[in-house]
Amino acid sequence: MAPSVTSTVTVAEPVSVPKNLKTPQHFGAYKELQPPKYNKDAEEGGATYPHYLPTWDVDTKYPPLEPFEHYEHGKDADTTYPDLLPAGATATKLTPSAGSEVRGIQLSRLTAAGKDQLARLVAERKVVAFRDQDFKDLPIQDALDFGGYFGRHHIHPASGAPKGYPEVHLVHRGEGDESSKAFFASRTSSVAWHSDVSYEEQPPGTTFLYIFDKPETGGDTLFANTVEAYNRLSPLFQERLHGLQATHSGFEQAAASHARGGIVRREPVANVHPIVRTHPATGEKSIYVNPQFTRDIVGMKKEESDAILNFLYSHLAWGADFHVRVKWEEGTVVVWDNRVTQHSALVDWENKQRRHLARITPQAERPYETPFHGY
Numbered sequence: 317m318a319p320s321v322t323s324t325v326t327v328a329e330p331v332s333v334p335k336n337l338k339t340p341q342h343f344g345a346y347k348e349l350q351p352p353k354y355n356k357d358a359e360e361g362g363a364t365y366p367h368y369l370p371t372w373d374v375d376t377k378y379p380p381l382e383p384f385e386h387y388e389h390g391k392d393a394d395t396t397y398p399d400l401l402p403a404g405a406t407a408t409k410l411t412p413s414a415g416s417e418v419r420g421i422q423l424s425r426l427t428a429a430g431k432d433q434l435a436r437l438v439a440e441r442k443v444v445a446f447r448d449q450d451f452k453d454l455p456i457q458d459a460l461d462f463g464g465y466f467g468r469h470h471i472h473p474a475s476g477a478p479k480g481y482p483e484v485h486l487v488h489r490g491e492g493d494e495s496s497k498a499f500f501a502s503r504t505s506s507v508a509w510h511s512d513v514s515y516e517e518q519p520p521g522t523t524f525l526y527i528f529d530k531p532e533t534g535g536d537t538l539f540a541n542t543v544e545a546y547n548r549l550s551p552l553f554q555e556r557l558h559g560l561q562a563t564h565s566g567f568e569q570a571a572a573s574h575a576r577g578g579i580v581r582r583e584p585v586a587n588v589h590p591i592v593r594t595h596p597a598t599g600e601k602s603i604y605v606n607p608q609f610t611r612d613i614v615g616m617k618k619e620e621s622d623a624i625l626n627f628l629y630s631h632l633a634w635g636a637d638f639h640v641r642v643k644w645e646e647g648t649v650v651v652w653d654n655r656v657t658q659h660s661a662l663v664d665w666e667n668k669q670r671r672h673l674a675r676i677t678p679q680a681e682r683p684y685e686t687p688f689h690g691y
Contacts, residue, residue, distance in 0.1 A: 371476060390432065390435035391597045397436075399427055405420035414640050415539065416443075439600075452647070460481065460484070466678040472677070473581050473584065474569060488672050509607060510659070510660070511655075518682050520677045532665075537641075537661055537662070545635055546601050558687070561613070586611075589604055590604065590683055594684060605629070610625060612625075
């Protein structure tokens with residue numbers, strides 16, 4: 317049985333609870349979550365994998381998460397990848413700095429050594445699209461057991477889940493859904509960069525997303541390499557960022573779920589993380605702030621904090637030369653390292669076709685930084 321979370325970590329340091337909890341905000345990580353009343357596919361049929369449709373248990377509540385000791389398997393990997401990329405497998409780089417596409421292997425058949433190499437390859441390449449996988453056809457518990465090798469399963473506080481499997485986070489827009497019309501009535505773009513649930517004390521690491529139904533075209537996912545974003549900064553600016561910490565808050569997401577008639581299965585938390593974090597397997601440093609969940613820099617005045625954070629958000633958003641765009645195909649499993657990437661779904665299809673995916677989200681270590689050695 318894979319490890320599971322039935323319990324979010326309490327705030328490690330004093331943080332300011334947002335004052336505007338009654339003002340719902342748009343969240344990229346939230347925008348595809350439907351409130352409990354939405355059940356059109358279940359009523360009318362048509363979903364390719366109906367047992368993966370979201371259910372909403374409004375009565376189930378989970379206690380705060382407890383800290384756990386995470387083991388990073390990528391540290392044990394043979395970086396020639398003999399068990400992950402044997403003869404006959406092909407790995408193609410999508411961009412020079414990040415992103416790969418792999419064909420000719422089945423993730424579900426990997427040995428422990430192959431899983432170690434998977435964690436390391438994803439840490440190195442940041443995001444890897446594995447094509448022609450049988451992952452979606454596994455029993456749900458088998459998929460969870462596979463993901464549980466990489467860390468304790470995170471249960472999202474505000475998303476629907478397959479019945480009986482709260483550890484599976486569903487991304488679902490049903491057939492005939494027209495909510496993008498209302499969305500674009502008040503926004504010019506659906507791009508919303510974020511690192512998943514960064515407000516947790518131990519946010520996710522190696523993360524899995526697999527697809528069931530997709531629109532004929534559109535619905536791609538964008539990724540940003542936050543290691544390369546850090547490397548592009550001047551040594552002087554890198555040094556200024558070291559030692560700074562930022563507050564990450566889940567309170568606004570919870571308020572948005574309440575406002576839309578959704579659920580909140582666990583009380584929201586906020587945690588403080590370093591702005592520059594270190595990856596435990598590669599030793600690489602990355603920028604760890606995002607506009608969806610980061611609120612302020614600890615110890616700075618608002619104008620000072622906003623100036624630095626807004627620069628970093630713009631730097632990450634505009635860096636097309638360290639971005640990767642993943643196109644979904646039938647049977648694709650995308651694996652990324654949530655510690656060294658940000659991502660955004662694209663809501664760019666208007667043909668009312670279904671987009672249905674599932675995410676398995678193992679948690680990793682509490683973010684930490686190592687000393688600056690830039691000069």
